[in-house]
Amino acid sequence: MTVTDHREAMIEARAAVTDVREAMDAYAEEFAADVNSIRADSRHRENIRDMRAAVDAYCASFATAVSTHHDETAALRADLEATAAAFDAYTTAFAADAAAMHDVSALHRDIEALREEFRAVTTDFEDYTTDEFAPAVGALHADAAETAASFTAKQEGFEAYRHDVHESAVHALTADIAATRADFDDTAASFAAYARAFYGHTDDATTQTDADDTTAQTDVLSGQATVTRAQPEEDDTPEDMVQCRVCEEYYQAITEPHLQTHEMTIDGYRDEYGEDVPLRPDDHA
Known part of the structure; x- marks a missing residue:
């Protein structure tokens, strides 16, 4: 109540x-x-x-x-x-x-002291911005601009070098390799024909003695492995050799560059002669 x-x-x-x-x-x-x-x-x-x-x-x-x-x-x-x-x-x-x-007089005094402290901090910050921060930022911008200019110059130089070397030297080297490969293929075909004619073999007969084995090295730039055209006795595959089913010649390996001379690839070769067709001597069962 x-x-x-x-x-x-x-x-x-x-x-x-x-x-x-x-x-x-x-x-x-x-x-x-x-x-x-x-x-x-x-x-x-x-x-x-x-x-x-x-x-x-x-x-x-x-x-x-x-x-x-x-x-x-x-x-x-x-x-x-x-x-x-x-x-x-x-x-x-x-x-x-x-x-x-x-x-509230004490509160007013505290507020005024806080304002004075804020003014002092603002002054220090403005001095720092003018005397230290701005010059440092300017120097950083200058360094960045210099670095960008240097990078641009290097990039332009690289582009020019790439154009000169790749477009000129590399193309010329590729053309030389293609010409050398064509010359080698012609020489190899001529030599094979000469060998068959010399030994009195027809195109279907490939037998010859071990004393008459002929070895030819491919050009380094052609990418082919060492080639040995050897006629085995009694149709046996020579040791460490494998026969190409296209040209029936014997090589240390059937490689992609060699098959390119027959306008074929590894996959096309396998499609033509089977997935188990040997490409290296150790592929024989």
């Missing part, structure tokens, strides 16, 4: 006591008039005794009710006084807090 509720209850109790007192006074006056009237008539004495007993009982009951009401009023007054004391203490504390909140 709040202080306001206690106060309103106390006011109502006081009003009720006042009303009861006024009613009792009015009743007492009326009762006294009745008593006086009855006393004048002796016949009403018994009634007076009864009425007096009733009045006495009522007064006792009324006194008890008034005493109880006085106790409740005292308790209510005590609660009201405690509430008033608490409210006074809160008011005092609130006034102190309000006074402390209104005193």
